[in-house]
Amino acid sequence: xxxxxTRHLGTAVVTAALLSAIGGVACRxxxxxxxxxxxxxxxxxxxxxxxxxxxxxxxxxxxITTQVITTLTQASLVRINHLxxxxxxxxxxxxxxxxxxxxxxxxxxxNLVFSDGHPFTADxxxxxxxAAYDERTGGPIGDAMTIxxxxxxxxAPDSTTVVIxxxxxxxxxxxxxxNLPILPRHKLGAALKxxxxxxxxxxxxxxxEVVGLGPFVISAYRPGQRLVFTRNPHYWRRDAAGVRLPYxxxxxxxxxxxxxxxxxxxxxxxxxxxxxxxxxxxxxxLKRAVxxxxxxxxxxxxxxxxxxxxxxxxxxxxxxxRRAAWLQRDELRRAISMAxxxxxxxxxxxxxxxVPIHGIETPANTRWxxxxxxxxxxxxxxxxxxxxxxxxxxxxxxxFTLITIKGNTAAERGTAVIRDELKKxxxxxxxxxxxxxAVVQRFLSGQYDAVYYRFLKTDADPAIxxxxxxxxxxxxxxNVGQKTPATEWERQVDxxxxxxxxxxxxGERKRLYDEVQRVFGERLPIxxxxxxxxxxxxxxxxxxxxxxxxxxxxxxSADTIAVRK
Numbered sequence: 010x011x012x013x014x015t016r017h018l019g020t021a022v023v024t025a026a027l028l029s030a031i032g033g034v035a036c037r038x039x040x041x042x043x044x045x046x047x048x049x050x051x052x053x054x055x056x057x058x059x060x061x062x063x064x065x066x067x068x069x070x071x072x073i074t075t076q077v078i079t080t081l082t083q084a085s086l087v088r089i090n091h092l093x094x095x096x097x098x099x100x101x102x103x104x105x106x107x108x109x110x111x112x113x114x115x116x117x118x119x120n121l122v123f124s125d126g127h128p129f130t131a132d133x134x135x136x137x138x139x140a141a142y143d144e145r146t147g148g149p150i151g152d153a154m155t156i157x158x159x160x161x162x163x164x165a166p167d168s169t170t171v172v173i174x175x176x177x178x179x180x181x182x183x184x185x186x187x188n189l190p191i192l193p194r195h196k197l198g199a200a201l202k203x204x205x206x207x208x209x210x211x212x213x214x215x216x217x218e219v220v221g222l223g224p225f226v227i228s229a230y231r232p233g234q235r236l237v238f239t240r241n242p243h244y245w246r247r248d249a250a251g252v253r254l255p256y257x258x259x260x261x262x263x264x265x266x267x268x269x270x271x272x273x274x275x276x277x278x279x280x281x282x283x284x285x286x287x288x289x290x291x292x293x294x295l296k297r298a299v300x301x302x303x304x305x306x307x308x309x310x311x312x313x314x315x316x317x318x319x320x321x322x323x324x325x326x327x328x329x330x331r332r333a334a335w336l337q338r339d340e341l342r343r344a345i346s347m348a349x350x351x352x353x354x355x356x357x358x359x360x361x362x363x364v365p366i367h368g369i370e371t372p373a374n375t376r377w378x379x380x381x382x383x384x385x386x387x388x389x390x391x392x393x394x395x396x397x398x399x400x401x402x403x404x405x406x407x408x409f410t411l412i413t414i415k416g417n418t419a420a421e422r423g424t425a426v427i428r429d430e431l432k433k434x435x436x437x438x439x440x441x442x443x444x445x446x447a448v449v450q451r452f453l454s455g456q457y458d459a460v461y462y463r464f465l466k467t468d469a470d471p472a473i474x475x476x477x478x479x480x481x482x483x484x485x486x487x488n489v490g491q492k493t494p495a496t497e498w499e500r501q502v503d504x505x506x507x508x509x510x511x512x513x514x515x516g517e518r519k520r521l522y523d524e525v526q527r528v529f530g531e532r533l534p535i536x537x538x539x540x541x542x543x544x545x546x547x548x549x550x551x552x553x554x555x556x557x558x559x560x561x562x563x564x565x566s567a568d569t570i571a572v573r574k
Contacts, residue, residue, distance in 0.1 A: 048553050050252060052572035053259035054281040056564065057271050059416070060445040061233060061264055065219050066210035067190060068140055069148040071449065071484075073465070074262075077284050077561050081238050081260065082124075083190035084222040086115060086134065086171070087183050091557035091565045094376075094469055096184050100129070100191060100222060101171070104183065110175075110513070113183055117169045123193050124241045125220045131165035136194035138163045139201065146207045152476040152483040153188045153467060157507055178511040180518060181472045188467060193220050224255040224568035236262040246568055256553065256571035266416045266444075278303060281548040284561045286312070286541070288418055289360035295546050302549055309543040309558045311364055313373045316423055316463045317535040318345065318411070322487040323455050324495055335399040335407055336458065341436075342533040344401075346385040347392040348434045349427065355539045358422045362542040368530045371540035373558055374469050379523040383530030392434045401435055408437040409458040412451060415442035419541065424461050452486055460486070464535075465560060471522055472510040478525070479503055487534045498532050549573075 062074040067083075088099040098104075101115040121129040141151040142160050154161060159176035166172060179185065196218065200209040210219055216227040222245070225238035238260040246254040263280070265271045272291050274280040276298050286309075287295065298304035320337060327333040335341055351365035364371070367385055370378040401407040411427065413420040421442065428438040443451070451457045464486060467474050476482035480494040480503055494500035502525055509521035545562050547554065553571040556562050563570070 048248075048252075048256060048571045049574050050256045050571075051258050053257060053261065054548075054551060054570065054572065055261045055263060055279065057265040057274065057280050057283045058262050059264075059266055059268070059271070059285070062212065062236075063446050064211050065214060065227070066148075068146060068150045068192070069207055069210075071149055072446065073284065073560060074264075077262065077564055078227070078236070079190055080223070080561060080564055081225040081567055082219065082221040082223040082227060082241075083192070085188075085190050086117075086186045089184065089187040089468060091559055092555050096182075096187075106182070110178060110182070112172060112174045115171045115173065115183075117171065118245060119169055121222065121245050122243045123195075123220045123222060124226045124243055125193075125196075125217075126243060127193065127195050127220070129191070129193075129222060130168040131171045132168070133191055133194050134171045135163050135165050136198060136201070137189055137191045140192060140197065140206055141189060143201060143206060145204045148207070149476060149483050150189065153474075154185065155475060156510065158479070158481060178513070179472070180510060180512055180515075181470050184468070184470060184473060188473065191222060196220055225260060228259075234264055236264075238262070244568070248569070255568040257567075260567065268416065268418055275304065275546055275548075278548060281551050282563050283545065284564060285545075286543045286560075286562065287546050289362040289541075289544075290418070291546075292362075292544065305547050305549055305551075307545045307547065307554070307556045307562075309545065309556055309562060311371055311373045311540050312543040312558055313371055313469065313540075314463055314465050314559070315366055315371060315537050315540040316420060316461060317537045318427065318459060318461045319487045319535040320409075320459045321452075321455060321457050322495070322534065323489075326455055332407070332409065332458075335396075335401055336409060338399050339532060340395045340399045341401075341407070342536055343385070344392040344395040344434065345427075345431060345436070346533055346536050347388045347395070348436075349430050349538055350387045351538050352387075353430075354423070354426055357426050358419055359539060359541045362544070363539040364542075366537050366540045368526050368537060369535065370526060373540070376469065377471055377519070377522055379526040381523065382526040389434055396435055403435050406435045406437050408439070410439045410441055411459045411461055412441045412443055412448055412457055413461040414445050414448055417445075420461060420463075423538070427461065453483075453489060455489065469559075471506070471525070472518075475506070475510070478506045496532075498528055502528055 058074045060074050062078055063070045063072050064075055065078055067075050067079040084100055086099060086101040088097045090097050100117060102118045104113050104115040106113050117131060123129055141154050156176050156179050162174040164172045197209050200206045216230055219227050224241055224244045226241050227236060228239040229237040240255055240258050244254060248254060268288060272294060276294060295304055299306055322337050355363040355365060368382045372378050411424055413424050424440045428440055431438055448462060452460045476484040480491040480499040483490055488495055494503055505521050505525050509518050512518050543558050545556060550572050552573050553569050554563055555566045557565060
């Protein structure tokens with residue numbers, strides 16, 4: 010066995026022992042919430058984020074940092090509880106549904122105001138839908154707010170009532186509205202009317218202009234360094250004892266792209282938490298901080314999302330490039346899936362803290378994961394046969410460029426394993442590291458050969474991710490925004506997902522999504538290898554956490570986070 014693998018397997022054994030050892034000190038996801046008497050208002054925390062935001066406006070662009078900003082500063086009509094996956098009343102306090110399941114009447118909480126003191130009304134909800142659907146914006150929100158490619162109809166009979174009519178049956182119902190933060194018409198209405206909404210709330214916008222209904226407001230932004238959020242004095246939520254939320258006075262988000270620097274800051278107490286999970290190699294150093302009482306480790310189990318490899322499958326994307334004969338072939342992706350030993354991948358990339366997977370869902374998504382979806386056995390000999398069938402041999406090797414995120418050690422190690430293992434079957438891989446924003450821009454614009462990236466699901470329910478599943482979707486990453494399905498199998502998935510979303514029967518929905526996973530597993534538009542175990546770290550001064558497996562694991566419920574007395 011290669012000495013490199015031996016070293017990593019030895020580390021994996023240590024890591025496994027550590028995961029067992031921290032059971033007595035790690036906070037579990039289902040631990041009880043402290044009683045109100047143990048929680049005090051006031052104080053601040055420092056959080057790390059690994060990338061610069063692309064914008065303050067989530068209607069315009071994706072990205073984990075923009076998502077965190079939105080979580081802290083904005084609110085939606087309903088909220089998905091990340092821990093229970095239940096739909097919770099949020100800006101809408103109650104609702105009713107018509108007998109045909111198409112029309113919902115929502116009553117808004119009375120007397121709410123935005124962070125600048127301006128009243129919130131049903132007109133802001135109508136405006137938010139208009140902005141999401143505006144074609145000049147070109148952002149991801151509108152695509153995610155459609156049913157079968159058709160928009161929802163929204164009306165405001167009065168200032169506290171919203172009527173939403175779905176174009177066709179949609180089983181998850183109002184769950185979809187968690188996708189839509191409600192924005193202020195009085196701040197952004199003019200930009201939408203002028204056709205400049207896509208540039209609104211960019212990074213040059215004064216912090217005071219970014220207002221919302223969330224628990225915090227942006228009070229300062231230093232590009233490349235940090236964002237500072239302070240308590241929204243007009244936030245509407247209170248705890249069970251009547252104490253106004255949020256508990257915290259301030260959240261500072263430090264931009265720390267280097268994960269080694271992030272670890273040192275956690276160990277030394279300069280950080281209170283991160284916006285995403287920590288690396289497997291950070292477990293042992295942080296265990297020392299746990300023993301010293303400075304840090305808590307929160308073990309969340311296997312994650313719902315995993316890094317995946319996909320190719321640019323847009324027809325004609327390669328032009329006259331001779332690689333077109335094999336780069337977009339199903340056989341190439343199947344051969345890659347066979348060539349990579351997923352157990353070695355888990356040991357090398359995640360130091361044993363991960364489970365092999367073969368499809369889009371991981372075992373963490375207990376409601377929708379299909380254990381019967383196709384699996385690819387490790388078989389380098391069969392991989393070479395498949396490659397030979399499309400003209401790739403040792404004498405005529407294939408070569409492509411694989412882009413991934415710079416500074417993300419799991420991505421860097423993952424692409425290194427892919428490169429080294431594929432070289433053994435006659436495929437040469439040139440790995441290029443880019444900043445996260447550049448990676449996203451490249452694959453959304455179609456300017457790439459292949460990408461290795463963790464594409465986060467919007468929700469555990471697949472029906473809430475139409476922009477990913479439908480061939481016309483803006484997040485259908487291997488071939489974005491098709492006017493008509495480019496392949497027969499994509500047309501099949503379109504039809505299956507349309508039925509899956511519409512069916513009122515949960516069992517039928519599961520059966521249809523199992524079929525989607527079967528087709529996905531056979532065609533492998535994205536090749537997955539391992540789902541990592543999710544472990545997050547917080548300073549011991551932080552309390553009242555409700556950690557959940559999906560990002561941001563801790564800040565999703567930022568208004569209830571507190572620091573100890």
